[in-house]
Amino acid sequence: xxxxxxxxxxxxxxxxxxxxxxxxxxxxxxxxxxxxxxxxxxxxxxxxxxxxxxxxxxxxxxxxxxxxxxxxxxxxxxxxxxxxxxxxxxxxxxxxxxxxxxxxxxxxxxxxxxxxxxxxxxxxxxxxxxxxxxxxxxxxxxxxxxxxxxxxxxxxxxxx
Amino acid sequence: xxxxxxxxxxxxxxxxxxxxxxxxxxxxxxxxxxxxxxxxxxxxxxxxxxxxxxxxxxxxxxxxxxxxxxxxxxxxxxxxxxxxxxxxxxxxxxxxxxxxxxxxxxxxxxxxxxxxxxxxxxxxxxxxxxxxxxxxxxxxxxxxxxxxxxxxxxxxxxxx
DNA sequence: ATAACTGCAAAGGCTTTGCATGGAT
DNA sequence: ATCCATGCAAAGCCTTTGCAGTTAT
Numbered sequence: 001x002x003x004x005x006x007x008x009x010x011x012x013x014x015x016x017x018x019x020x021x022x023x024x025x026x027x028x029x030x031x032x033x034x035x036x037x038x039x040x041x042x043x044x045x046x047x048x049x050x051x052x053x054x055x056x057x058x059x060x061x062x063x064x065x066x067x068x069x070x071x072x073x074x075x076x077x078x079x080x081x082x083x084x085x086x087x088x089x090x091x092x093x094x095x096x097x098x099x100x101x102x103x104x105x106x107x108x109x110x111x112x113x114x115x116x117x118x119x120x121x122x123x124x125x126x127x128x129x130x131x132x133x134x135x136x137x138x139x140x141x142x143x144x145x146x147x148x149x150x151x152x153x154x155x156x157x158x159x160x
Numbered sequence: 161x162x163x164x165x166x167x168x169x170x171x172x173x174x175x176x177x178x179x180x181x182x183x184x185x186x187x188x189x190x191x192x193x194x195x196x197x198x199x200x201x202x203x204x205x206x207x208x209x210x211x212x213x214x215x216x217x218x219x220x221x222x223x224x225x226x227x228x229x230x231x232x233x234x235x236x237x238x239x240x241x242x243x244x245x246x247x248x249x250x251x252x253x254x255x256x257x258x259x260x261x262x263x264x265x266x267x268x269x270x271x272x273x274x275x276x277x278x279x280x281x282x283x284x285x286x287x288x289x290x291x292x293x294x295x296x297x298x299x300x301x302x303x304x305x306x307x308x309x310x311x312x313x314x315x316x317x318x319x320x
Numbered sequence: 321a322t323a324a325c326t327g328c329a330a331a332g333g334c335t336t337t338g339c340a341t342g343g344a345t
Numbered sequence: 346a347t348c349c350a351t352g353c354a355a356a357g358c359c360t361t362t363g364c365a366g367t368t369a370t
Contacts, residue, residue, distance in 0.1 A: 117294075138289040139288040
């Protein structure tokens with residue numbers, strides 16, 4: 001079914017020819033609306049939970065499929081962060097993020113894009129450069145508090 | 161067995177108290193040696209293949225466990241790149257990478273560390289900053305060639 | 321002697337996919 | 346009418362883990 005793309009979350013999919021006509025289904029509309037409403041850079045599953053409040057019969061697979069399509073059409077961003085769980089951003093514009101290494105929370109990083117940084121590589125790499133991604137890591141307020149109290153051996157949260 | 165850490169490759173593990181005495185087993189030695197020998201930032205599985213040439217009976221689980229320990233003791237780096245497959249770097253020093261979005265190949269990015277960049281966030285975020293990661297994306301020579309020839313609809317490789 | 325480690329296999333978690341059905345254009 | 350999209354469930358992939366036996370110190 002997939003031409004030759006990687007399985008799992010592998011490295012990256014082929015540009016995967018999108019269908020000729022992309023239809024606007026109720027599911028797709030709601031997924032997009034809910035994602036744009038959330039500032040929390042949700043995972044597919046978190047978004048699924050949110051969407052389910054409006055479309056109780058939607059399936060997780062549909063959410064995944066739509067997130068893929070929406071990101072391929074540039075309406076949203078699939079975040080490739082350090083964590084292995086994929087997260088999505090309703091804001092399609094280039095910006096950086098900061099990620100809590102303890103709970104996985106992701107926020108926008110208030111810093112201007114490094115527009116020239118890719119130039120530094122031009123003569124120096126054999127790659128054709130496409131872009132770059134800058135991600136800060138840290139502890140969110142909540143985890144940093146927990147870390148300070150139960151500080152014995154530096155315990156950290158399991159997840160969010 | 162795991163205290164409270166996330167499952168899968170989740171967000172990040174707790175500092176996971178390492179054992180009191182870390183033994184140097186043959187497996188660990190070979191894994192470290194082979195990794196340092198490879199400049200290709202291999203995945204656990206790729207390294208497993210390499211190590212197996214010297215220790216045919218080693219198990220993949222052992223490779224994973226050792227990579228975890230070695231990275232926690234700072235002898236190697238676990239790369240948190242955009243791809244969802246984890247890769248490892250025998251070079252424990254801070255440096256950036258460039259990743260081929262088509263095949264997942266990773267090379268070092270020949271660019272100096274941005275030592276001051278984290279300062280820009282100090283007043284501006286609620287996070288306690290730990291570090292940052294800069295990753296360039298692009299096409300490696302091999303994929304860029306393939307992309308140019310079969311350029312009809314921009315096909316790209318499936319994996320490495 | 322004993323805590324740490326290994327091999328093996330099974331479990332786990334996130335993501336993708338096959339298929340029959342439903343729906344947008 | 347056509348072909349894209351959905352729901353459901355099963356499969357897939359990478360990674361982690363339980364356990365019993367082994368080994369470094």
